[in-house]
Structures are given as C-alpha cells and as structure tokens.
Amino acid sequence: MAVTQLGYLGIEVQDLDAWRRFATDTLGLEVREEKGADGSLLLRMDERHHRFFVSPGGRDDVSVLGFEAASQAELDALAASLEASGTAVAWGSEADFEERRVVNLFRFQDPNGIACEAYTGPLVQRDQPFRSPRAIEGFTTGDQGLGHVVLFVDDLDQSMRFYMDVLGFRMSDWVRPQPERSAGSATNIAFFHCNPRHHSLAMLAVPTPPRRLHHFMLQVQTLDDVGATYDTCKAGGAPIELTLGRHTNDEMFSFYMGSPSGFWVEYGYGAREVDDATWKVELHTTGSSWGHKPPAA
Ligand SMILES: [Fe+2]
CATH class of the missing domain: 3.10.180.10 (2,3-Dihydroxybiphenyl 1,2-Dioxygenase, domain 1)
Known part of the structure; x- marks a missing residue:
C-alpha cells in the first residue's frame, strides 16, 4: 500500500487573470478548460485531462494535493491505513469524480490541515495530445x-x-x-x-x-x-x-x-x-x- 504519484495539484489564487497569463505564457501549460461558475482554470501538461486546477479565492496557497493509487484495491488499502492512523476519510460523490476526472476518490487532511485527495483511475486522453502554448518539448511526467x-x-x-x-x-x-x-x-x-x-x-x-x-x-x-x-x-x-x-x-x-x-x-x-x-x-x-x-x- 502506497501512493504512486503526486498526480494533481490544486491552488487557490487571488489573481486568476495573472495566473492564466503566467501558467500559459511563462510555464507553458495548456488551459484545458475554464469552468463556468467561478472561472477556475484546469491546466494540462501531458496526456492527462489536467494536472492543475487554479481556483479564485482569498488565499495564495495549495488548496489540494492529489495522490494517486494504482487500483481500487490500493485506494481501499490507503483509506484503511488512514483510518487506522486516526485520520478521517470522506469518499467523494459522482460529481466529485466528474470534477476531478477520476474513477474514484476520497478526501482527508494531512497533519498540517492541508486538504488532500487520494484517487484512482485518472482520465488519460492520448487521442488529444498536449499542446503547449510555448515552443517547448514538454514535461517529464x-x-x-x-x-x-x-x-x-x-x-x-x-x-x-x-x-x-x-x-x-x-x-x-x-x-x-x-x-x-x-x-x-x-x-x-x-x-x-x-x-x-x-x-x-x-x-x-x-x-x-x-x-x-x-x-x-x-x-x-x-x-x-x-x-x-x-x-x-x-x-x-x-x-x-x-x-x-x-x-x-x-x-x-x-x-x-x-x-x-x-x-x-x-x-x-x-x-x-x-x-x-x-x-x-x-x-x-x-x-x-x-x-x-x-x-x-
Ligand atoms: Fe524543488
């Protein structure tokens, strides 16, 4: 039982417009989607649907660490490990799975109060290749x-x-x-x-x-x-x-x-x-x- 990768990262930012420019023009990430309600940016760096989500808010900090488990059995084992350590886990809803583009996920907090999610089954879209807005070869992921x-x-x-x-x-x-x-x-x-x-x-x-x-x-x-x-x-x-x-x-x-x-x-x-x-x-x-x-x- 172990997480296999830091698969996605959520950040909350005060200046979403500045982040859109920074993420695309400087970092070379691709805007995958701009969500309707709050204008959050989903950012892409490889064949995954997205690996970053940038949400407008009062903080300038990490909002979610997304840790991948290799299978449902591994995800269940991870949940059991957390519960055995006294950490509460909250399984997500269908709406949560759709928002993150994963098969299943649960939420928990690390000892510092950082919001974390463990998930399995990320949406991979090799039929829609990543295209950086900058002339870079791409990222090692x-x-x-x-x-x-x-x-x-x-x-x-x-x-x-x-x-x-x-x-x-x-x-x-x-x-x-x-x-x-x-x-x-x-x-x-x-x-x-x-x-x-x-x-x-x-x-x-x-x-x-x-x-x-x-x-x-x-x-x-x-x-x-x-x-x-x-x-x-x-x-x-x-x-x-x-x-x-x-x-x-x-x-x-x-x-x-x-x-x-x-x-x-x-x-x-x-x-x-x-x-x-x-x-x-x-x-x-x-x-x-x-x-x-x-x-x-
Ligand atoms: Fe570093």
Whole structure:
C-alpha cells in the first residue's frame, strides 16, 4: 500500500487573470478548460485531462494535493491505513469524480490541515495530445507524476510519520543547513519519493509559515527549455527568485521564479532518479552544487 504519484495539484489564487497569463505564457501549460461558475482554470501538461486546477479565492496557497493509487484495491488499502492512523476519510460523490476526472476518490487532511485527495483511475486522453502554448518539448511526467511540492509544515517528525508510515512515501535524503536560502542553520529539509522521481514531496518546519506551499517544480525534457524559460522570465514573464543552478541531491539543473501568488515555481531539467532496490539515504549540507543564488539587485 502506497501512493504512486503526486498526480494533481490544486491552488487557490487571488489573481486568476495573472495566473492564466503566467501558467500559459511563462510555464507553458495548456488551459484545458475554464469552468463556468467561478472561472477556475484546469491546466494540462501531458496526456492527462489536467494536472492543475487554479481556483479564485482569498488565499495564495495549495488548496489540494492529489495522490494517486494504482487500483481500487490500493485506494481501499490507503483509506484503511488512514483510518487506522486516526485520520478521517470522506469518499467523494459522482460529481466529485466528474470534477476531478477520476474513477474514484476520497478526501482527508494531512497533519498540517492541508486538504488532500487520494484517487484512482485518472482520465488519460492520448487521442488529444498536449499542446503547449510555448515552443517547448514538454514535461517529464508519466509515472513520475506532475513534479514536486515543497511544503512548510508545523512539526517535521509528525509530518514524516504521516507521509511515510501512512501514505507510504520513502525517504530520499536530507539537506541541512541552507544558508544561501537564509533558512537558518537549524533548518532541515527532508525529501521523499513515491516513484522514480527523486522527490515528489519535500518539507521543512518553520514556526510561522507565510503559507503551506514553498514552491512546486515542473521538469522539462530539454536543457534548452530551462534556458528559454529563464529568458522568458527575464523578459517580464516572472521575477527570478534564484538563478540557474544544480541541486546537490537530485542533481536537477533549474532556477526558481516567483508566481503571481508569491510562492515560487522551480523549472528544471535532468534530475537523477531513484531505484528503491539500491537507493541509500544521503545527507547534504547545502542544497546546490553551484548557482541558485538570489539575483543581484
Ligand atoms: Fe524543488
């Protein structure tokens, strides 16, 4: 029993128009659908119907983490695991399945109050290929899911127990400290995988987090698409928050941009992958081999 990927991500944003421009013109995601009632955007990055939904609201933060289970039996086992841990699960309705384009789902909350959903049977539309509005090759997804999220949590030990013991994530490694991110020498960032992607989830505990989502990461298929997107940001697409660099642990070549919601988006290429049969947890004292610096003023 374990989740197999971070399959979809919901975010709530104050400025939906800014997000429509940012998601398409800068990130290269395709608007799959604009929903009638509240104007939510469904965004596409691969053969799935959508992997992001962006809803208008008062927060600028993650609204839903969507975790995939490989089958109904696995989804049932996941629900049982959550209930055994004392976490309430609420099975969705037909309307919920239609909204998310999945066969079945249930809702629950993580120890930080982050709304989560576990689902099985996502709508896959290979007959309607993904078309980025930008001239990029596309994203590395598939069995690796949409990318990764890095979360501010209240209590690292508690969140680790939840995501590892209950949802089945495995430890990838640790990075501590990260003075280049002004995170303070006591800050531990813990990285977790649920498939070959080095991390689908990372987390750090901070006393008063400004929001739950520090950043999400999109991985593209060519180094040139990272460079071209860097240029797009510098031409006004989004502020550069950390310059081009190479991460120590997943060896991702990437940079970080600011989103219209304040949280960041990492745009990267070339991460190494995890094989659970041979993987060994590592400790890193810095997040980056080079680069990933705040841009010069
Ligand atoms: Fe990242």
